[in-house]
Each structure stands twice: as structure tokens, then as C-alpha cells.
Amino acid sequence: MIRHLTVAARQLKQRAIQRILRHRILALNPTLTCDGSAIWDYAYNAPDSIKIGENVCVRAFCEIVVYRRTTHSSIEGKLVLGDHALISTGVNIRAAGGSIAIGAHTAISQHCVLIAANHAVVPGQRYINTKWDESRTGIEIGENVWVGASCVILPGSKIGDNCVIAAGSVVNGEIPPNEIWGGVPARKIRDVA
Numbered sequence: 301m302i303r304h305l306t307v308a309a310r311q312l313k314q315r316a317i318q319r320i321l322r323h324r325i326l327a328l329n330p331t332l333t334c335d336g337s338a339i340w341d342y343a344y345n346a347p348d349s350i351k352i353g354e355n356v357c358v359r360a361f362c363e364i365v366v367y368r369r370t371t372h373s374s375i376e377g378k379l380v381l382g383d384h385a386l387i388s389t390g391v392n393i394r395a396a397g398g399s400i401a402i403g404a405h406t407a408i409s410q411h412c413v414l415i416a417a418n419h420a421v422v423p424g425q426r427y428i429n430t431k432w433d434e435s436r437t438g439i440e441i442g443e444n445v446w447v448g449a450s451c452v453i454l455p456g457s458k459i460g461d462n463c464v465i466a467a468g469s470v471v472n473g474e475i476p477p478n479e480i481w482g483g484v485p486a487r488k489i490r491d492v493a
Contacts, residue, residue, distance in 0.1 A: 462492055
């Protein structure tokens with residue numbers, strides 16, 4: 301019985317913390333529309349590591365993790381969402397060990413994953429315990445970009461303005477402006493006409 305109560309108390313505490321962090325983001329960004337199921341995970345004393353433009357929309361079941369400092373990396377984490385950016389249902393954003401910048405009028409579609417840093421692969425060490433690879437960090441997504449459903453955007457990726465990334469693609473590099481890319485790994489399909 302005591303173990304059950306301990307687990308229940310831990311879960312209630314975690315839910316309360318999540319509500320407080322979400323409420324604080326909403327209070328600091330009055331034009332932000334954010335579903336009540338979205339999880340914001342950031343250091344309470346570092347709200348300036350998150351910059352949100354006007355009329356940004358975050359849909360249901362998103363998880364947004366932003367940590368300026370982490371023991372895994374010396375590179376600062378930061379999140380910037382431009383005006384009218386849309387973060388759709390189930391998107392997972394991990395802005396720790398690098399910055400993630402999403403431009404104005406850009407849509408990140410359902411169930412996409414954006415990762416600012418990855419663990420380094422060190423022979424003989426457990427991968428989850430290694431420092432993060434600091435040679436490829438951060439993500440930059442330009443303005444008026446449409447990232448299709450279930451895409452993965454890996455550390456070091458840059459997507460230019462007016463691009464379209466086809467659903468299910470994996471981006472691991474630089475995409476020039478005004479192009480449509482898709483596949484695993486993503487390759488150019490054609491120019492935006």
C-alpha cells in the first residue's frame with residue numbers, strides 16, 4: 301500500500317510540474333495557442349532559452365524539451381519559434397546540446413522528431429552514457445517550410461526558406477531554399493515551381 305501511494309504521489313508531482321511549466325510558457329507568450337496535453341520540459345530559472353514569436357500554435361501531445369545546460373554537452377540548448385509557426389500533433393522537439401530554430405509561417409507536421417544533439421559513439425562505452433557529439437549540433441529551419449508528417453530532422457541539419465520535406469523523410473544535412481526533398485536519407489525531388 302505504501303509503495304502504491306509513493307508512486308501515486310510521484311506521478312501527481314510530475315503532472316503538477318508539467319502544468320506549471322506549460323502555464324508559465326503561456327503566461328510569458330500571450331499569443332501562443334497550446335493544447336493542454338503538450339509537455340514543456342525546461343529549466344524553470346531559464347525561460348529565456350525559449351523564444352516564441354507571435355501567434356504560434358502547439359497542438360496536442362507534443363513534447364518540447366529545452367535545456368540550456370546539460371552534463372552531456374558544453375553547447376547551449378535553445379528553442380526559437382518564429383511568428384505563426386505550427387507545431388502539429390505528437391511532435392517531439394529536443395533542444396538540448398544545441399539550438400533549434402523554426403522560422404515564421406513554418407509547419408512541423410504530425411509526429412515529427414527534431415533532435416539538436418546525439419550521443420557520440422565511443423567503442424567500449426555504453427552509448428547512452430557517452431557525451432554528446434559536439435561536431436554536429438542544432439537545427440535551422442527557414443521560413444515558409446512544410447515538414448511533412450513523421451519526418452526526423454537530425455543534428456546539424458539546415459533547411460532553407462520555402463522548402464517542402466516529404467512525409468517520412470530523414471534530413472541529415474543542408475537543404476537549399478525553394479526545393480522539395482524526400483526519402484531516407486532525404487534527397488532532392490525537384491525545385492518549388
